[in-house]
Amino acid sequence: MKANAGHAIVVGGSLGGLFAGILLRSVGWQVDIYERSRRALDSRGGGVVLQPEVVEAFQRAGVAYDDPLGVVAHERLYLNEAGGIAQRMRMRQTLTSWNFLYGAMRRHFPSEHYHQGKQLTAFQHDSEKVTAVFADGTRDTGDLLIGADGASSTVRQQLLPTYEPRYAGYVAYRGLVNEADLDRVSANLFTERFVFFQFPNSHILQYVIPGENESLKPGDRRFNWVWYVNYDELTELASILTDKDGHRRDYSIPPGMMAPAVERQMRAYANKVLTPPFQRLIAAT
Numbered sequence: 001m002k003a004n005a006g007h008a009i010v011v012g013g014s015l016g017g018l019f020a021g022i023l024l025r026s027v028g029w030q031v032d033i034y035e036r037s038r039r040a041l042d043s044r045g046g047g048v049v050l051q052p053e054v055v056e057a058f059q060r061a062g063v064a065y066d067d068p069l070g071v072v073a074h075e076r077l078y079l080n081e082a083g084g085i086a087q088r089m090r091m092r093q094t095l096t097s098w099n100f101l102y103g104a105m106r107r108h109f110p111s112e113h114y115h116q117g118k119q120l121t122a123f124q125h126d127s128e129k130v131t132a133v134f135a136d137g138t139r140d141t142g143d144l145l146i147g148a149d150g151a152s153s154t155v156r157q158q159l160l161p162t163y164e165p166r167y168a169g170y171v172a173y174r175g176l177v178n179e180a181d182l183d184r185v186s187a188n189l190f191t192e193r194f195v196f197f198q199f200p201n202s203h204i205l206q207y208v209i210p211g212e213n214e215s216l217k218p219g220d221r222r223f224n225w226v227w228y229v230n231y232d233e234l235t236e237l238a239s240i241l242t243d244k245d246g247h248r249r250d251y252s253i254p255p256g257m258m259a260p261a262v263e264r265q266m267r268a269y270a271n272k273v274l275t276p277p278f279q280r281l282i283a284a285t
Helices: 015-026 052-061 098-108 154-159 184-190 260-273 276-283
Strands: 006-011 029-035 047-049 071-079 085-097 114-116 120-125 130-134 139-142 144-147 170-178 194-199 202-209 222-230
Touching: 006 015, 006 130, 006 139, 015 029, 015 052, 015 098, 029 139, 047 098, 047 202, 052 098, 071 202, 085 098, 085 194, 085 202, 085 222, 120 154, 130 144, 144 154, 170 276, 184 202, 184 276, 202 276, 222 260, 222 276, 260 276
Parallel strands: 006 029, 006 144, 029 114, 071 194
Antiparallel strands: 047 085, 071 085, 120 130, 130 139, 170 222, 194 202, 202 222
């Protein structure tokens, strides 16, 4: 590590915060990451398409990892309505998971500088220093503050108090299926391929990602699917974002908290509009 370049305070200990932290440390900064959750974050399992910049960041920061950094797909398939292959494209891509990337970076970043249960309430700054203030009374002063605290960012709210997110016009349903839980015909079609089905105003995709314990062993991995569906902001979005306990969420519904009526509607719509392989994938979820 190079000579100390300064002290950075990173608010948010998920992927964005960890990427900032490991890269700053690699060029000599002292970094402290503050994460509001008291629980381990490594149970979040969504799929991630690995980009070259991620590998470059790992190499720059000296993060230890096994190659490949996920499951390798060698082609893209576009399905037709009957479930056949409408188009095939040779394209090598590595498909990984939130868990896999988080685990590699979390093991690399020093635990004594990763602080959990720290909810930022405000920050103060002058021409030279910035001080972060947390709900439990913790204060930290540094040369740089990075806000990586998600969609409801406290840092952004203080910097840009008039900012309001705008609905993009669609919702993404996400699901994971263990390899062993999908029928053989569908599994053979989906395994180690990036597969799409497109239709007006919507599309769905799937790829295989590492298993729950970062396993790349065939049989231990998971099918990851994402389905983009348009919903009207005024007449439909509120019910989609209301969980099974009746709480209106701002941006997303946690796993297991989807309202039963919304889930039934989603599954019925899948059986109506999706191609059969994707119908079976959602049914197995």
